[in-house]
Amino acid sequence: MPITHASATQFSATQANPKKASASVPSASSLFPGQGISDPRKRLSVLLPLPLDGTFDYLTPPGDDFPAGSVVRVPFGRRESVGVVWDNPQLKVGGDETPLPESRLKEIIGPCPVPPLTAVARRFIEWVATYCLAPEGNVLRMALSSAKALEEPSPHVAYELAEGSQNLDLSGKTEAGQAGMSNGIRLTPARRRVLQALQNGPARGLSDLAREAAVSTSVIKGLVDAGLIERRQVVPQAPFRAPDPDWPGPELSADQSKAAADLRQKVVNGGYSVTLLDGVTGSGKTEVYFEAVAAALSQQAQILVLLPEIALSAQWLARFAERFGSNPAVWHSDMTSKQRRLSWRAVAEGKARVVVGARSALFLPYQNLGLIVVDEEQDSSFKQEDGVTYNARDMAIVRARLGGIPTILASATPSLESLTNAAAGRYDRAVLPARYGQAQLPTIDVVDLRLFPPPRREGQKGSAAQSWLSQPLRTAIEKTLAEGEQVLLFLNRRGYAPLTLCRTCGHRLQCPNCTAWLVEHRLASKIQCHHCGYAAPIPNACPECGEAGNMAACGPGVERLSEEVANLYPEARQAVMASDTLSGPMAAAELIRAVQDHEIDLLIGTQIISKGHNFPNLTLVGVIDADLGLSGGDLRAGERTYQLLHQVAGRAGRAERPGRVMLQSYEPDHPVMRAMTSGDRDQFLAQESQARQAQAMPPFGRLAAVILSGPDPAQIDQIAVELARSAPAQEGFTLLGPAPAPLAILRGRHRRRFLLKSRRDLLPQAYLRSWLGRGKWPAQVRVQVDVDPQSFY
Ligand code: ADP
Ligand code: ZN
Numbered sequence: 001m002p003i004t005h006a007s008a009t010q011f012s013a014t015q016a017n018p019k020k021a022s023a024s025v026p027s028a029s030s031l032f033p034g035q036g037i038s039d040p041r042k043r044l045s046v047l048l049p050l051p052l053d054g055t056f057d058y059l060t061p062p063g064d065d066f067p068a069g070s071v072v073r074v075p076f077g078r079r080e081s082v083g084v085v086w087d088n089p090q091l092k093v094g095g096d097e098t099p100l101p102e103s104r105l106k107e108i109i110g111p112c113p114v115p116p117l118t119a120v121a122r123r124f125i126e127w128v129a130t131y132c133l134a135p136e137g138n139v140l141r142m143a144l145s146s147a148k149a150l151e152e153p154s155p156h157v158a159y160e161l162a163e164g165s166q167n168l169d170l171s172g173k174t175e176a177g178q179a180g181m182s183n184g185i186r187l188t189p190a191r192r193r194v195l196q197a198l199q200n201g202p203a204r205g206l207s208d209l210a211r212e213a214a215v216s217t218s219v220i221k222g223l224v225d226a227g228l229i230e231r232r233q234v235v236p237q238a239p240f241r242a243p244d245p246d247w248p249g250p251e252l253s254a255d256q257s258k259a260a261a262d263l264r265q266k267v268v269n270g271g272y273s274v275t276l277l278d279g280v281t282g283s284g285k286t287e288v289y290f291e292a293v294a295a296a297l298s299q300q301a302q303i304l305v306l307l308p309e310i311a312l313s314a315q316w317l318a319r320f321a322e323r324f325g326s327n328p329a330v331w332h333s334d335m336t337s338k339q340r341r342l343s344w345r346a347v348a349e350g351k352a353r354v355v356v357g358a359r360s361a362l363f364l365p366y367q368n369l370g371l372i373v374v375d376e377e378q379d380s381s382f383k384q385e386d387g388v389t390y391n392a393r394d395m396a397i398v399r400a401r402l403g404g405i406p407t408i409l410a411s412a413t414p415s416l417e418s419l420t421n422a423a424a425g426r427y428d429r430a431v432l433p434a435r436y437g438q439a440q441l442p443t444i445d446v447v448d449l450r451l452f453p454p455p456r457r458e459g460q461k462g463s464a465a466q467s468w469l470s471q472p473l474r475t476a477i478e479k480t481l482a483e484g485e486q487v488l489l490f491l492n493r494r495g496y497a498p499l500t501l502c503r504t505c506g507h508r509l510q511c512p513n514c515t516a517w518l519v520e521h522r523l524a525s526k527i528q529c530h531h532c533g534y535a536a537p538i539p540n541a542c543p544e545c546g547e548a549g550n551m552a553a554c555g556p557g558v559e560r561l562s563e564e565v566a567n568l569y570p571e572a573r574q575a576v577m578a579s580d581t582l583s584g585p586m587a588a589a590e591l592i593r594a595v596q597d598h599e600i601d602l603l604i605g606t607q608i609i610s611k612g613h614n615f616p617n618l619t620l621v622g623v624i625d626a627d628l629g630l631s632g633g634d635l636r637a638g639e640r641t642y643q644l645l646h647q648v649a650g651r652a653g654r655a656e657r658p659g660r661v662m663l664q665s666y667e668p669d670h671p672v673m674r675a676m677t678s679g680d681r682d683q684f685l686a687q688e689s690q691a692r693q694a695q696a697m698p699p700f701g702r703l704a705a706v707i708l709s710g711p712d713p714a715q716i717d718q719i720a721v722e723l724a725r726s727a728p729a730q731e732g733f734t735l736l737g738p739a740p741a742p743l744a745i746l747r748g749r750h751r752r753r754f755l756l757k758s759r760r761d762l763l764p765q766a767y768l769r770s771w772l773g774r775g776k777w778p779a780q781v782r783v784q785v786d787v788d789p790q791s792f793y
Pocket of ligand 1: 279
């Protein structure tokens, strides 16, 4: 029984199981009784992208065969599904069930017009399912992530230059050009733009072309009538030119060359390896792993680069294009369905040579993957928290091992997991100890907020008088702005204020569905739950006592900080960057460009600005609340806070001018703050490491979380108690809980947590299967398993 998804049980209960259903398609032998003996039909196992464990048996149509990995269409219940021909006899629905007789099997409808999934891809899907305790079908669904890509691409109408228009002079430099005439046809500027667009690119659809040339569609139709362009039926192609590995790269420093040569050699040698590329911020890690990408390109292999926050990676893409003369294929959740279809097919057909993507790009149908790079390997966004809970960094290493290929984990602040693996010799290490060129690492100071509390705002009362910038930070901001340099203020809190309360009765605005305060978003004029998305207008009167006009905002978010900045530095051009203030990747790219071109003096942002960006003129980073991540009982709170602060600090002084970082803190003696100011990362991590080792916590032990949730608290408490009682006692395993989750109610569901702790040499999967696999619980109760949990809420 699948234990991660209640829906799986519901699903199989309501859908006809093809193994049990009688075949609606008459078998060939019943139609042609004489042919039974030589009936060339084969029984094949097919894995379906549905929340189900194991495969289903089908028959091939007479005379047909489909090799393992083929993507096919099959009848399923009363519907049709796609599926993949599977070749692992261990994988069966119900396991011990005797196979259905052939006469009751349904027939495969036909193949989908895409290349088969490779054997490595198939083994990878099984591996992830087993490790994460997810139904294989759910993992397959992540691989078949564009339904449209599995269909025959339908030709569409596109426009291209008519013969003879190819060499039209559109420059306006010659006489014909100046007259704007071509064979007596008048070339208006709009018409000229269309022709120019087509001279520089492939045939395009009407609306794409009109948008690109900034003309109305009637202009294009006019050009067709004039015979200058033609309509044609074309099959859409993804615009992926192969990146050129021989395009000249930058000249590398001695350290960079050494690391790059090492990585290139690993690619040339082939075979599984993991290299931790450990280099300070600005040391040129990207340039160095680009050399490995170039080597893999020369070997005709496909390359995957996983990035956190891919939607914000405009700068990375520009650097890639500069290095290789063309764009990579991009993969993330913000893509249109058309983009997904084109990219998926291009990867499957091996035409997309380099893919840069978010975690889900790991499951694309590579034909010939030869290198995986995980940039910012410590980033928590590589962990998927719902559906199949997997860590893309860890699964990338599994994928590399199955495929026998090298992996590079790049970071300025590697995770304790990766550092421990490197120390134990399981990973190799390449180190870049200094910033590239003249750039120096910034100086880092802590501002003790106990000594320098932010001054109250004059002429204001109550919470309106509060401020968040201490005097030392203000002085530094003023100096930086006066010198014509840029400032970044970092506050990892979206919205205006994290909490709103009534000054009359003390009532706090809480989410009706979750154990969480509602966050005021003044720009959007609403209060919002950051966990479930619940939103309501900002109330003027207290919903509890009814007193009007006495609601107070508590604590700062980026919007409130922005208000203070506008008040203190009205001349400074400021911008706020948070995931909810940007309307999408385009808006993010535009804002980053504006900062880069110094159209912004002061940038305020949450953690989305902490990574990767290069702002040469940015010399001051102020961290408003450096203690923010330290509270709460999270295992990795210290490590995470250090990584985040280090990343943010790394934005300062990346070019000639030296950078300065100021951390506002109430705990200047905290080991994290000490590590930041002393710059002694390794000593800090050694301490962290010792503490974890003492408690046998990851990476020295293993954890798996089990989260029980349901609408009725009494019901889940009872189930939790029963589960605790039925847990097997086994040497090397400790079960903690049940306890109410810190987020005790989420989306109206009450939550209880168990934490299974085990020795590092023991894998928790078998324990979890034997413990939870037998359980049966009501449909509304969900039991989620999270192996190697990253979050503990
Ligand atoms: P990291 O990823 O380690 O933070 P980057 O790869 O972003 O570092 O490099 C930091 C800056 O230095 C970038 O602007 C990059 O273009 C520049 N840089 C790094 N190495 C070189 C090099 N060998 N030649 C020219 N510029 C370089
Ligand atoms: Zn909520």
